[in-house]
Amino acid sequence: MSDELVDHKKRRILSIAATVVGGIGVAYVATPFVLSMDPSAKAQAAGAPVDVDVSKLQTGQLLTVEWRGKPIWILRRNQEMLDRMKEISSQLRDPNSDELSQQPHYAKNEYRSIKPDIMVMEGICTHLGCAPTYRPELAAADLGAEWKGGFFCPCHGSRYDLSGRVYAGVPAPSNLKVPPYRFVTDTRIMIGVDPERA
Numbered sequence: 001m002s003d004e005l006v007d008h009k010k011r012r013i014l015s016i017a018a019t020v021v022g023g024i025g026v027a028y029v030a031t032p033f034v035l036s037m038d039p040s041a042k043a044q045a046a047g048a049p050v051d052v053d054v055s056k057l058q059t060g061q062l063l064t065v066e067w068r069g070k071p072i073w074i075l076r077r078n079q080e081m082l083d084r085m086k087e088i089s090s091q092l093r094d095p096n097s098d099e100l101s102q103q104p105h106y107a108k109n110e111y112r113s114i115k116p117d118i119m120v121m122e123g124i125c126t127h128l129g130c131a132p133t134y135r136p137e138l139a140a141a142d143l144g145a146e147w148k149g150g151f152f153c154p155c156h157g158s159r160y161d162l163s164g165r166v167y168a169g170v171p172a173p174s175n176l177k178v179p180p181y182r183f184v185t186d187t188r189i190m191i192g193v194d195p196e197r198a
Contacts, residue, residue, distance in 0.1 A: 049192035051184070054118060062134045064123060067191045071123035071131065072179060074189065077162055082116055084138075084148040085161050091146070092161065093168040094175055103178035104194060112163040112178055120181050120189065121164040123151075127172040130155035136162075151176070 050067045054074060057063055060081070063074040089095040097108050106114060113119050125132050132151040139145045143152060143159070151160040159167040164176030182195040 047192070049190050052189045052191060053187060054189055055187035057118075060136050065191065067179060070179075072191055073119070073121050073123045073134075075119040075121075075134075075162065077111075077117050077119060081149065081162055082111060085163055085165075086110075088146070088148050088161060088167075091167055092165045093170075093173075095165060097165065097175060099174055102175045104180050106195060107178045112165070112175070114181070114183060114195070118189070119163060120178060120191065122177040122179060124176070125153040125155065125158055125172055126166065126174045126176065127153065127156055127158050127170075132158070132160060132176075 047068060050065055050072070052063070052065050052074060054063070054076070057074065057076045059076050059078045061076055065072050065074065094102075096110075097103055097112055100108065103112055111119070112121070123131060130153050132153040135143065135147070135152045136149045138147065138149060140147050148161065150162050151164065153159070153172065156171045158170040158172035160172070160176055161167070164178070166172045166175050179191055180194045181189055181191045182193050184190050
């Protein structure tokens with residue numbers, strides 16, 4: 001065949017077109033294999049940190065989010081609420097949060113939190129895993145004149161204060177757990193990440 005009958009321009013266009021179609025085919029075939037290396041959405045949701053905006057959280061308001069399949073409570077407290085908690089220390093099983101497995105080291109303080117006004121804790125009773133109810137009212141008729149606000153588990157009667165510290169003499173053996181968390185900004189919390197690993 002002579003060079004006069006070969007159209008180099010058409011040959012170049014056909015070569016480019018074949019390369020593009022081949023590249024698309026390789027990408028189409030390789031995509032499922034590449035995506036299979038990523039964790040599934042279920043796996044990501046199970047352990048992924050949760051970003052929470054607390055800018056609109058009012059004093060006394062409880063916000064519930066989910067992390068690792070557990071309800072996480074975020075409570076905004078004011079100074080009056082914090083002062084009331086000091087009054088009941090003698091009624092608590094572990095008022096100083098000495099059981100280190102119940103909270104990260106940076107939340108082992110009198111408020112069990114990084115910032116005194118924002119409490120972050122798991123909303124699961126430490127007795128048998130029931131869901132306590134938020135009872136912020138003072139001297140509730142069904143909880144007694146000494147009630148200073150907190151959490152009450154209707155399953156077996158366990159009581160916790162506004163820091164999740166368990167009362168003595170109830171079925172629950174320990175304080176509500178505090179998950180790892182950090183403040184990203186003054187109004188955003190990342191649950192599931194320690195401040196040291198930020």
